Amino acid sequence: MTHKVSLSLLKLADYRNYAAVTLTLDPRHVVLTGQNGAGKTNLMEAVSFLSPGRGLRRAVLADIARVGAPGGFSIFAELEGMEGGVEIGTGTEGGDDGQIRRLRINATQAKSVDELTDHLRVLWLTPSMDGLFTGPSSDRRRFLDRLVLSLDPAHGRRASDFERAMRSRNKLIGEGRFDPSWLTGLERQMASLGVAMALARQEMLGLLGGLIAQGHGDPAFPSATLSLDGFLDGALHQPAIDLEDIYVGMLQDGRYRDAAAGRTLDGPHRADLMVRHREKDMDAGRCSTGEQKALLVGLILAHARLVANMTGHAPILLLDEIAAHLDAGRRAALFDRIDAIGGQTFMTGTDRSMFEALGERAQFITVTDGHLSV
């Protein structure tokens, strides 16, 4: 039995093009419609800030406060979360250049943004992800790590600790300081973090692949075959301790090469997520734009199902401009799939008629130039 996490109140102040708005919601899905530039994506972005990180636009915090508002921005939300009712307040204040994100949960200062994941998980799909399969591997890695993060909140800390150790190593070898005890210490640290990252990615892909295989044959959304490439290829079935030794060896052997390259050439920061269209047996990057979109939607839906299964709570899903690329049959199938996942889903579009098949399953909100109306 999956429990529903749902937002009942969202209040924004000086948030992008919103001076001040209050949105009261029931647990049904939320459809936001309005013209280009009205503020639909901004509203979804505000919801995405109820999870750790930089939100669905990967924004610089200082860009979010409404132009002309010197006091920072604020987001306040009330929701039925994974541990019951909870109030979350986040935002910036004037004074520190708007760079520091404050977070209060039930009116108490949170120690870390990771605390948000005790209450809800937020997943999203936005038009900027449309080029995921053909774009740079760094985008796919980030996508992959977000998938892992929504199941395993410790993944983000591992990745940033790995980055820090790697930067220290790059600095040492870049300065020609091949002090073996220093370097070996850093490389051991990189190995334990890097292998943990690779294994967490591998485990998540295994679980996701299993779920996708169960849904195999869904005519609306093709299924993807997922694999990792570029780091410890073909070795990830081995025990972590052996993998760490392998990676430490690679780092030691690569010191002079990496010094010449100015960066570390082996590691989890070089891995790539490989996606294939299962039914066509073709690389996702070679599929048509429409097929790629359908693959991506299928992937996000499967992931939402995985998060629901693993945590017992359906995540909040943000599907920006989702109707645009889908025909009526696929839209209807999408609505049925999100219902089956059991969470509250936010969707945007320019035209309300695109969402007609939702009927009473959704509440409809019109967004006009930073204002909301029902």
Ligand SMILES: Nc1ncnc2c1ncn2[C@@H]1O[C@H](COP(=O)(O)OP(=O)(O)O)[C@@H](O)[C@H]1O
């Ligand atoms: N910090 C900001 N202050 C004021 N307006 C902003 C800020 N950031 C973005 N905007 C404006 O918000 C508007 C709405 O954007 P968006 O939510 O992406 O629209 P859409 O409804 O098409 O999704 C844009 O016109 C943009 O210029």
Ligand SMILES: [Mg+2]
């Ligand atoms: Mg938009």
